[in-house]
Amino acid sequence: MYPLKIGFVGLGHIGGSIAKTIRRLHPDIEITACDPSENTIRQALEDNIIHNGFSHLNEAFLSCDYIYLCAPVLINTDYLPQMKEFCEKKPNLLITDVGSVKTGIHEAVTRCGLESNFIGGHPMCGTEHTGYEYSTPYMLENAYYLLTPTSAALPEKIREFESFTSSLGALPLVLDYKKHDFSVGSISHLPHVISATLVNLVKDLDDSQETLKTIAAGGFKDITRISSSSPLMWENICIANRDQILELVDTYIAALQKSRDKIAAGNGSDIYSFFESAKDYRDSFQVSSSGAIKPVYQLFCDLIDEAGGIATIATILSANNISIKNIGIVHNREFEQGVLHIEFYEQEACRHGVELLKKYHYTVYER
Numbered sequence: 001m002y003p004l005k006i007g008f009v010g011l012g013h014i015g016g017s018i019a020k021t022i023r024r025l026h027p028d029i030e031i032t033a034c035d036p037s038e039n040t041i042r043q044a045l046e047d048n049i050i051h052n053g054f055s056h057l058n059e060a061f062l063s064c065d066y067i068y069l070c071a072p073v074l075i076n077t078d079y080l081p082q083m084k085e086f087c088e089k090k091p092n093l094l095i096t097d098v099g100s101v102k103t104g105i106h107e108a109v110t111r112c113g114l115e116s117n118f119i120g121g122h123p124m125c126g127t128e129h130t131g132y133e134y135s136t137p138y139m140l141e142n143a144y145y146l147l148t149p150t151s152a153a154l155p156e157k158i159r160e161f162e163s164f165t166s167s168l169g170a171l172p173l174v175l176d177y178k179k180h181d182f183s184v185g186s187i188s189h190l191p192h193v194i195s196a197t198l199v200n201l202v203k204d205l206d207d208s209q210e211t212l213k214t215i216a217a218g219g220f221k222d223i224t225r226i227s228s229s230s231p232l233m234w235e236n237i238c239i240a241n242r243d244q245i246l247e248l249v250d251t252y253i254a255a256l257q258k259s260r261d262k263i264a265a266g267n268g269s270d271i272y273s274f275f276e277s278a279k280d281y282r283d284s285f286q287v288s289s290s291g292a293i294k295p296v297y298q299l300f301c302d303l304i305d306e307a308g309g310i311a312t313i314a315t316i317l318s319a320n321n322i323s324i325k326n327i328g329i330v331h332n333r334e335f336e337q338g339v340l341h342i343e344f345y346e347q348e349a350c351r352h353g354v355e356l357l358k359k360y361h362y363t364v365y366e367r
Contacts, residue, residue, distance in 0.1 A: 002026060002164055003065035003094075008033040008050075009057055009079055011040050014098045014126055015070030016049070016135025021168045023049050024137040032060055040132045057082055066094045066161075068121075072236045073099035077108040087117045094161060096121045100184055101240035102148045102177035109150065119161050120148035120177055122184065123170060130230040138169075145170035146184075148177040185244035189237055190252060192226055193245065196234075199227045296343065297325075297350035302363040303340040310340065316356055317342075322349050 006022060008015045011033045019031055032052040035041050041053035052060055057079060061067060067083065069076040076097050087093050095118045097105055102120045109118045125143035127134065145165050149158045158174070165172040175183070202220070206212040238245055262270045303309050310327070317324060326343040344350040350366075357364050 001160065002167065003029060005030045005032065005064045005066075007031075007061040007064035007067040008035075008070055009061075009067065009076075010070035011035040011044055011050070011132050011135075012070060013130050013132070013134050014123060014139075015068060016040075016044070016132040017126075017137070017139040018068060018070070018098070018123070018168070019044070019049050020047075020135055020137035021140050025168060032064060034058070034061075035132075037132075043132060062086055062090060064093070066096065066164075069095065069097040069099075069105075072233060073101045073104065073240045074236045077105055080105075080108055080112045080114060083117070084112050084114060087114060091117075093117055094119065094157065096161070098123055099240075100188060101237055102180045104240050106148065106150065106177045115150040115152035116154065118150055119153055119158060120150075120180075121165070122146040122148070122180065129228075130233065140168050140170040143170050145172045146180055147172050147174045148180050149174065181241055181244050185241055185248050189241055189245050190248045192229065192234055193238070193249060194252065195224045195227045199224050297345070297347050298341065298343045299350060299354055299357075300365040301340050301342070301357055303329075313340065313342075313357065313362070316360060317353055320352065320356055322353050322356075 006019075006029055008019055008031065011019060012035075015033075019033065022029055022031060030052075031050045032054075033041065033044060033050045034054040034057050035044075036055060038055065041050075041055065044050045045053050054060065067086075069079055071079070076099055083093075083095050087095070095109075095114065098121055099105060100122055102122070106118075106120060109115060123140055123143060123145045125139050145168075147158070147162060147165065162172045162174070202212050202216065259274060262274055301313070303313070314324065314327070323345055324342060325345050326341075328341050329339060342353065344353060354364050354366055
């Protein structure tokens, strides 16, 4: 049985996306939200995503069956005393959050005596952007949604929330909250620290002509894209998951030293094995049929520098009912063949696209 009314405390990138997904898939569910941004609430009302909007948490949320805490990780705990008051009046109220760190809120939930009402949540999706304007109704599609119930949460309540999460198109996975923080610290928090460190290093190494900034593309942009994420959000995360991040940074420094030793030794076989191991493991991510990292169906092709060149290729594909997911120019071709990069939604569309473009005498490179 799905909830009749759901509340959102915070309606930013993630909260807004969950609300939009619920509105799309469960239009009969009534949504109430609060957010300190008047513009956000006004826009959500105009978009018909929410039915009631406020600037702060209030008694209107007492009618909700679920309440999602979608504020920054260090702020979500501030709402727990009021959640305690709500649960005393409505014992079956389910409280969840969307934060990427779980230890702090689980400990706060225990102090407040809310264990039976709380199931932690962390949707493994989103971009480097923040704010309601970047939320979408399809962000949860096929993304892992990590659930961290307390030991006091009733099994039937966990199953109910797991089922509802699945109904939003996500892939729920139940984890202990401590294992969650270690796992997410490894594959999300540490990479963000590494990315930001690399960007700052290159910034410090750059010259007055900004040579490094000018030619930075390809691999550098791929590995540092996440550095455009909200500094405030990452300040919160680094403080909330400090112990795990520090341990992982130390482990990474040790691993980096081992990599340096291999290069310094000049043993080609060891260096090859180092990169081969990384390649094999990374390539295996795309073999999984249900992971959050989806297979990429793409091609690269040479493009003559002439007016309408991209439009011609787009027309060839669209005329054959092939949808393009993304298209762009490869400005730095250090690691790529072809000047035009095209991504497709499906493998068959990519295969058909390759055949068509070759038929029209384009030079196509598959990857």
